Amino acid sequence: MKIAYIKITLFVLIIFSAVISFTCFAISEETFKISRLKYDGGGDWYSNPSSLPNLMRFVRERTSITTSDEQEVVSISSEELFNYPVVYMNGHGNVFFTPKDATLLRRYLTGGGFLIADDNYGMDKSFRREMKKVFPDKEMILLPKSHPLFNIFYSFPDGIPKIHEHDGEPAQAYALFHEGRMVVFYSFQSDLGDGWEDPSVHNDLENIRLAALKMGTNIILWALTH
Numbered sequence: 001m002k003i004a005y006i007k008i009t010l011f012v013l014i015i016f017s018a019v020i021s022f023t024c025f026a027i028s029e030e031t032f033k034i035s036r037l038k039y040d041g042g043g044d045w046y047s048n049p050s051s052l053p054n055l056m057r058f059v060r061e062r063t064s065i066t067t068s069d070e071q072e073v074v075s076i077s078s079e080e081l082f083n084y085p086v087v088y089m090n091g092h093g094n095v096f097f098t099p100k101d102a103t104l105l106r107r108y109l110t111g112g113g114f115l116i117a118d119d120n121y122g123m124d125k126s127f128r129r130e131m132k133k134v135f136p137d138k139e140m141i142l143l144p145k146s147h148p149l150f151n152i153f154y155s156f157p158d159g160i161p162k163i164h165e166h167d168g169e170p171a172q173a174y175a176l177f178h179e180g181r182m183v184v185f186y187s188f189q190s191d192l193g194d195g196w197e198d199p200s201v202h203n204d205l206e207n208i209r210l211a212a213l214k215m216g217t218n219i220i221l222w223a224l225t226h
Contacts, residue, residue, distance in 0.1 A: 032056075032065050032224070035072040035081075037089035037115070041096030041130075046073075047120055048090060051196035058196075058213040059220055063153065076101045081108050086223045090118040090193045095126040102133035109134070109176075109183040114223035117186040118193045121166050131176065131184070140174040140186060147173075149185075149222045154214040161211040163204070164191035181226060185219050192216055 034052060038045050049071065056067040074080050074087060077100060081087065087108075089095075097105065109115060117127060128140065143149065145159040160173040171190035175182045194202050195212020204212075 030066070031068050032059075032086075032220075033068045033070070033072055033084060034086045034088055034220070035074040035084040037081075037087045038073050038075045039089060039091075039095055039097065039101070040076075041094040041126060043091035043093035043095050043123060043126070044120075045089060045091050047092065048193040048197050048201075050198045050201065051090075051193040052088060054198065055196045055213060055216045055220075059217050062217060063221065065220070065224070076105060079104070081105075081113070082111070085112070086114045086116065086220065088116045088118065090120050090123070092120045092122040093126075095123060095130050097130040097133050099133070102130070106134045110178050113183070115184045116219055116223070117184060118191070119186070119188050120191060120193060121164075124188055127186070135176060135178070138176055138178070140176060140184075143173040143175050149173075149182075149218055152218050152221050152225075154218055156215060156218070160187055160190050160192075161195075161208075161215055162190060163195040163208055163212050164202070166191075182222070185223070 034056065036045065036052060053069045053071055056069050059065055060067040072084070074084060076097065081104060105115070117123075119127065131140070143159070145157065147159075150156040150159055160171045162171040166189060169189045172188045173190070174186040174188060176184035176186075192212050192215060195204060195209050196216060199206075199209060
């Protein structure tokens with residue numbers, strides 16, 4: 001499957017480059033591309049337009065992964081989904097998956113794909129509901145601060161960082177697992193995507209924005225190496 005090939009190739013590059021230099025660039029024709037997931041339901045799947053290009057640029061500059069800054073979009077109902085080892089979805093409103101969408105997303109995730117879901121504030125209830133269509137027999141698991149994802153590259157001893165305040169709740173990281181492999185990473189009450197945006201959009205302090213980008217880098221590295 002194409003996803004597996006891309007992930008294996010990138011994994012080899014990451015390990016090989018890490019042996020040479022902890023922060024060197026990988027020299028390869030294989031470029032990592034992440035795509036924004038377009039879904040139905042009325043939610044603003046297109047929000048935070050500068051977030052992914054900025055995250056990809058940060059990942060390229062800080063790790064051994066060659067990335068593309070190009071903003072790519074893939075529909076949840078399209079077989080093009082399988083061209084991307086990692087997809088990202090966010091928004092503030094309603095999420096809706098048709099039965100076809102749910103089946104395709106399940107095939108994608110169980111076949112080696114990885115979904116990063118980021119609640120911008122207002123996506124939580126519908127996202128959890130729709131993911132039950134994808135995995136009726138699975139529950140979102142709250143990741144403990146001790147989970148190795150929080151220390152794979154950058155250290156986050158307190159777990160996922162808090163980027164924006166909404167309800168006074170702590171930032172939370174959830175995951176869905178299939179046969180022992182994490183297939184979905186879900187950030188709640190954190191707003192990572194806001195932190196990845198251009199500095200002028202939210203006027204976040206530099207240390208807050210840097211924390212969001214570092215956390216995003218950890219998630220990408222986890223997705224590509226597990």
